Amino acid sequence: MKVTSIILAAGKGTRMRSGLPKVLHPLLGKxxxxxxxxxxxxxxxxxxxxxxxHEADAVRQxxxxxxxxxxxxxxxxxxxxxxQSESLLSGQTELVLVTSADMPLLTPETLNALVEKQAHNSGxxxxxxxxxxxxxxxxxxxxxxxxxxxxxxEEAQATPEQLQIHELxxxxxxxxxxxxxxxxxxxxxxPKGEYYLTDLVAIAVAQEKPVQALVAPDVAETIGIxxxxxxxxxxxxxxxxxxxxxMLAGVTLEDPASTYIxxxxxxxxxxxxxxxxxxxxxxVVGKNCTIGPNSVIQNxxxxxxxxxxxxxxxxxxxxxxxxxxxxxxLRKGAYLAAGVHMGNFGEIKNSYLGTGTKMGHFSYMxxxxxxxxxxxxxxxxTCNYDGREKHPTxxxxxxxxxxxxxxxxxxxLGKGARTGAGAxxxxxxxxxxxxxxxxxxxxxxxxxxE
Ligand code: UD1
Ligand code: MG
Numbered sequence: 001m002k003v004t005s006i007i008l009a010a011g012k013g014t015r016m017r018s019g020l021p022k023v024l025h026p027l028l029g030k031x032x033x034x035x036x037x038x039x040x041x042x043x044x045x046x047x048x049x050x051x052x053x054h055e056a057d058a059v060r061q062x063x064x065x066x067x068x069x070x071x072x073x074x075x076x077x078x079x080x081x082x083x084q085s086e087s088l089l090s091g092q093t094e095l096v097l098v099t100s101a102d103m104p105l106l107t108p109e110t111l112n113a114l115v116e117k118q119a120h121n122s123g124x125x126x127x128x129x130x131x132x133x134x135x136x137x138x139x140x141x142x143x144x145x146x147x148x149x150x151x152x153x154e155e156a157q158a159t160p161e162q163l164q165i166h167e168l169x170x171x172x173x174x175x176x177x178x179x180x181x182x183x184x185x186x187x188x189x190x191p192k193g194e195y196y197l198t199d200l201v202a203i204a205v206a207q208e209k210p211v212q213a214l215v216a217p218d219v220a221e222t223i224g225i226x227x228x229x230x231x232x233x234x235x236x237x238x239x240x241x242x243x244x245x246x247m248l249a250g251v252t253l254e255d256p257a258s259t260y261i262x263x264x265x266x267x268x269x270x271x272x273x274x275x276x277x278x279x280x281x282x283x284v285v286g287k288n289c290t291i292g293p294n295s296v297i298q299n300x301x302x303x304x305x306x307x308x309x310x311x312x313x314x315x316x317x318x319x320x321x322x323x324x325x326x327x328x329x330l331r332k333g334a335y336l337a338a339g340v341h342m343g344n345f346g347e348i349k350n351s352y353l354g355t356g357t358k359m360g361h362f363s364y365m366x367x368x369x370x371x372x373x374x375x376x377x378x379x380x381x382t383c384n385y386d387g388r389e390k391h392p393t394x395x396x397x398x399x400x401x402x403x404x405x406x407x408x409x410x411x412x413l414g415k416g417a418r419t420g421a422g423a424x425x426x427x428x429x430x431x432x433x434x435x436x437x438x439x440x441x442x443x444x445x446x447x448x449x450e
Contacts, residue, residue: 003115003174004093005040008081009033009101010053010072015226021055023101024062025231028238029262029280031062032225035104035238041066042108043115044097049088051081077194078171079187086181095119096175098197102225104234105241106172110221114214118174123210124183125200128172130222131215137226138168139198141213149211152198157191167215169198170222179209238263268304286320300330303338316348319355337372351382354397366390368407371397371415379404396431418446 013022023033033050040048052059053072060069070084082098089096095118099106110128118126127149129141135155140162142151152169153162183203187195204211216222220237223230242263243256250269253259260278261267267285274292279285283297286304291297294310302308303320311325316334324330324342333350336342340353343360351365354372359365361378367390368382380401382393393407396415401407405419412428419425420436429435435442 001094001119003044003095003097004046004089004177005044005048005097005099006082006085006089007033007036007040007048007050007067007099007101008078009059010051010056010075010081011102012054012075013102013226016228016231021059022225023059025225027104027231027235028242028260029264032104032231033059033063033101036099036101036106037063037066039106039108039111040097040099043111049085050101051084053081077190077192078197079184079195079199082180082197083184083195086184089177090181093177096177096180098173098175100171100224103171103222104225105221105223105237106170107218107221110214110216110218111172114172114174117212117214118176121210121212123212124179124204124207125173125175126212126214127174127201128170128222129167129213129215130170130219131167132219132222133166135163135166135168136224136230138170138224140165141167141169143167149201149213150205152201154190154196154198167213168222170216171224173197175200179204295325365393367409368393368395370395371399373397374399375401377401377403377405377421381406383408416446418450 009023016022024031037048048067050063050067050069051072052069053075056071070088072081072084097115114126114128137155139152139154140158141149142153144150183200186203187199190196201211223234225231225234242261243253243259246261246267247253251267252272255275258275259273262280264282265279268287270287271285271289276294277292278296281299283299284301285291286302288304289302289306291308295308296312298314300313300316302318305321306318307323309325311328313330315332316330318336319338321339322336327344328342329347331349334348335352337353337355339356341358345362346359347364349366351368353370356372357370357374359376363376363380364382366382366384374395383406384390391409393409394412396413398416399413400418402419402421402423404422406424408426411425414429414431416432417429418434423436423440424438425435425440429442432446433442434444434446
C-alpha cells in the first residue's frame with residue numbers, strides 16, 4: 001500500500017519563548033525536525049509533506065529539498081493543517097501517516113506498527129496512544145464500555161473526571177486517505193477557534209466506523225517538545241538511546257551520563273570514551289582508541305589506536321596511532337599521518353604532518369606541508385599571515401626545527417635541514433643545512449647524522 005507522510009510544523013511553538021522557530025531548535029546537533037523527517041522517510045520510503053506556516057521561509061530553507069511543502073496561513077489548528085495537503089495528496093496515496101515535527105523520539109518501528117494496524121483496519125484510521133501518569137497537556141482518550149475509542153478530549157475542554165484519564169493522544173495517526181479528505185471539512189470549529197484533527201474520532205464514530213488505537217510500547221518515544229524543559233528531557237533520552245547502542249556495539253563509555261555522541265557519529269570496537277567527551281557531526285573514530293576526558297571531536301576522522309586527551313578537534317583527519325593533547329586544537333584541514341605525536345598547547349590548521357612527526361609543545365602550524373620524522377621544537381610558529389594573505393610553509397623529511405623558531409611564510413626547508421633555537425627564518429633553507437639567527441642565515445652544511 002502506498003503510504004505518504006505529513007509532518008505538522010506550522011505552529012508557533014509559543015512556549016519555547018524563542019526567536020527561533022521551535023522545530024529549528026537543535027537536538028544533539030541537528031535541528032529537531034530532522035528526526036521526524038528521517039523517521040517518516042524510513043517508514044514510507046518517500047519524502048514527507050511538511051506543513052509549514054509560522055516562520056515558513058526559515059523552516060523551508062532549513063529543511064531544503066528533503067520534503068515537499070504546503071503553507072498553512074493562518075494556522076487554524078491541526079485539522080486545518082492536514083487539510084492544506086489535500087491538493088498535493090488527494091487521489092495520490094492510499095494511506096496518510098500524520099506526525100509532528102516536535103516529536104523527535106518516535107521510532108520507525110512504532111510508526112511501522114501503526115501503518116500495519118491501519119492496513120488491516122476496516123475503519124478509517126488508527127492512532128497512537130500512550131499510557132502515562134504525567135499528561136503533559138496531551139489530549140485524553142475516551143473509550144466506551146467495550147474498550148472502543150470514541151473521542152479525544154483536549155485538556156482545555158476536559159472535565160475533572162476526564163483529566164484523570166491516563167491514556168493520552170500522542171498525535172500520530174494513519175488514515176485511509178480517501179476518508180481523510182472527505183472528513184476534514186466536517187470538523188467543527190472548537191471553542192478555541194481552531195479545527196482539531198482529533199475531532200475526526202467523533203466523526204468516524206458517528207459514522208459507526210471503528211478507530212483503532214495502538215498503545216506505544218515505550219513511553220519515552222512519545223515525548224513531544226513544547227518547552228525548553230521538554231527539549232532537555234528529549235535530549236537526555238535520545239543521548240541515552242545512542243549511548244546504549246554504542247555500548248552494545250562494543251564501545252566502553254566510562255560515564256555515559258557525561259558522554260555526548262551525536263547521531264551521525266561512528267565508533268570502532270574496543271574504543272574507550274572517557275567522561276565529558278563530545279563526539280559531533282559526522283565524526284568517525286576507529287578501533288582501540290581512547291577519547292577524553294574532556295574532548296570535543298567534531299566532523300573528524302580518527303584512525304585506530306589513537307589517543308585524544310582533553311583536546312578540541314574540528315574537521316581534521318588522523319591516521320592510525322596518533323596521540324594528541326592534552327590541550328591541543330586541531331582545526332579545519334589538519335591532517336596527521338600515522339604515528340604523529342602532538343603534545344600540549346599546539347594548534348594545527350590546514351596542514352599535513354607526515355608519518356612519525358613530533359610537535360610536542362606550544363606550537364602553531366598553519367598552511368604547512370610537513371614531511372615524515374620532523375621534530376618541531378617547542379614554541380615553533382608558522383607566521384603564515386602577513387595581514388593580507390595566507391602563505392604556505394614546506395618542511396622536508398627529517399627536518400629538526402629548534403625551539404622558538406619563527407617560520408615566516410612563504411618559506412621552504414629542504415629535507416634534513418636544522419634551525420637554531422630562536423631562528424627567524426625568512427628565506428628558504430637548503431637540504432641538510434643549518435640556519436641560525438634573526439633573520440636566519442644558513443651557516444653551513446650539516447655532517448651526516450648531525
Ligand atoms: C496536539 C493534539 C493533542 C495531542 C498532542 C500531542 C490536537 C487538537 N491536539 O495538541 O491531542 O495530545 O498534540 O503532542 O491536535 N500545528 C500546525 N498548524 C496548526 C496548529 C498546529 O501545523 O494550526 C502543528 C504544530 O506545529 C505541532 C503539531 O501541529 O507540530 C501539534 O500542534 P500543537 O499546537 O503542539 O498541539 P497540542 O496542543 O500539542
Ligand atoms: Mg504539541
